[in-house]
Amino acid sequence: MPSLSPERLVITGWGCVSALGEDADSTWPRLIRGEHVRGPITCFPVEGCRVTEGAEAPLPPVNWLTPKQKRRLGRASRLALPAAREALEHAGLLTADSQCTLSELELSLSTTACSMERIEAFVRQIWVPPASHGNKTQSLRVATYQSQQQIKDLQTHLNFSGSSTILSNACAGGANAIGHASDLIRSGMADIVLTGGYDPLCELVFCGFDSLQSLAPDLCRPFDLHRNGLMLGEGAGFLVLESESHAARRGAPIRGILAGYGHSTDTFHLTQPASDGAPLERAMRAALARAGLSPRDVGYINAHGTGTPFNDRAEASAFNRVFGEDLSGLKLSSTKAAIGHTLGAAGSLEAIFCLQSLQTGQIPPQLHTTNPEPLVASLLAKPGDTLAKKAALSVNLGFGGSNAALLFTTP
Amino acid sequence: MSQDLSILSWGVVSPGGTGVASLSNPAAWPKTLVPENAHPGREHPVAYVAPETLPDRWRLRPRFRRASPLSHFMVEAAAQALEAQPGIDRSRLGMICATSVGCSLYSVRFYRQFQKEGRRFASPLLFPETVTNSPLSHLASELNTGGPVYSQIGDKSCWSNALRTAACWLKNGDADSVLVLGAEEFEPHELDAFRAMRWLDRPYTRPFAEGAGAVLLASGSHPNAPKLTQIADGFCFHSLSAGVQTAQKCLGKFPPEIPVCDSATGWIETVAQKTHATRPGFGPLPNLAHEAYCASCSWDTIRAAAYLSTHPSEALVVPYWGLALQVGAALLSGSQFCPPPGGSQPL
Structure with a gap:
């Protein structure tokens, strides 16, 4: 067995953009107050879709860029850049003029749609060229629709370079990206990683979920017996993850510990989880084992909780088997009812919510669930519930059977 | 910390057929002239993987009946690599796919169809196959693997990053062996994209091709393995x-x-x-x-x-x-x- 770094993996900063706010500090209080966002989709046409609403995020102003630089950013970068900048600032890695203080910084990212709105615009213009179709516009679109564009934007506008990974593991990708960052540090391949996920709303993905009849026609009700679908959202979440010795060397504040990561693949079906949730159970038990913690140590679970019938049933079964022996002091909620399902960003945003929960002792309440699934009915967080234990767990499941679990503890 | 990784075996699907021998004479790969979408008069040679060169063994498997060509290329390349090493414990086998354009054929088909016929008629059968990690999901199911599975995207340098991820898993003990796949399917809008970038009709322009390759990696030295x-x-x-x-x-x-x-x-x-x-x-x-x-x-x-x-x-x-x-x-x-x-x- 190879010898691995026995060091703790610490989180020294985070940042996010969500439908509830342009940064982590504005998102969290609204989440705790039980606010949610749902409105008409305005960033692309949805005429003809069964469902025409979702959770659009505000695009932060990115004022440190020139107007020309700003115009060149796709929607994915408009979400990712401010979130990454906030994480670096939170970790004490940003100069006054918004430049990263490290010249080399590894990236571990997640997305499902990349710059899809630019790809859509490109192919539409191929099919129906406008009267004044200029090659210049198209060449810019092609240059900026490639999947690594967000890496280039992050590195260029925050001034660093280094290895980068983009995972596209569907809805579990955000958690996988954080887990991959932890694997890189454990193996000694990196000391510090900027990790996170981003996904903008786009027409192809929205119409895809609409075609599957997976979108809720009204409110998203995770773990409700009458749940009828998910609400799509958009956003970005970034964390600075580093080895404890690296953080100590630079005197960085330790804001949380990534104690465990587990992942598994569910081969039951391309778009449905195994109904007993066994693969998710494996991922959760792996995260607990790596952390050396027992289920009794966990006080909050940020569930995947899409609000779709199959997902929530499988999750509830898995939670019941892992945590069923002692449910005292355990709370659970799915924040997708508030900010929507942000796909490749979901795991990263929800990891940040777990860390904020550990930091503040507050727990995001479960919204819109009035007739809960019996298996988790006693666990669903209510307004004002507080965290009574030292660990919080974030779990995600995705198309293709990707399952991931991240276990965080207080410093 | 030093680490030896052995390349135990490999598999290939290319326009020249299957197996590493199919890469020996790429100049002889059959070409099809494919027009640009925006300028149908401009045609370019493309080396497709001929369906008849792929073994029949996957076509009627439940997961592969509707799967993209990309999935078919990948499963055949992966199977070749695994069949050369029958002793591999598949429950401890990780898989990584590196791709630049991913499931582009079905993505364009799905998008074009609902743009033409209306969003209400978007196909629920096509959409799941547009998701980047669908091919690896099919592979994990068909090949009965139990280790970690990542789909990585990016330009061609994404391949070296995928090799690095495999090295990381092996070093950490997350898997006993890792299958790293590089795979692409050709979608004609690539011609329009290259045209927009002014990368076509240049001395350096090469014919487009498609297919997959898989290498099976494991820790330690194995006799005669590179x-x-x-x-x-x-x-x-x-x-x-x-x-x-x-x-x-x-x-x-x-x-x-x-x-x-x-x-x-x-x-x-x-x-x-x-x-x-x-x-x-x-x-x-x-x-x-x-x-x-x-x-x-x-x-x-x-x-x-x-x-x-x-x-x-x-x-x-x-x-x-x-x-x-x-x-x-x-x-x-x-x-x-x-x-x-x-x-x-x-x-």
């Missing part, structure tokens, strides 16, 4: 003028006397030529001279591994030239290769 000795990853440049310097920095990570394979295609060939000028080139493996992004990278790696399995005292550097301003490379060595003093850096 080794993956070192990976250089994450060399980005943000202007063409910085390209040569960055590429030299990347290749400078390897011992200077080890020859470098000619693997660049497209505009970056000019950068590669200037970089190679300072290092010995390697004649026995000429440039494949087709553009299949990450699949090309996997084929270059497999050709080098196959060569080293019959020339065990040699070593080769294989660069992976990303068209979006990133460069990576790997050092492969034969089982009897003695590294020069102070030579390669550990993985």
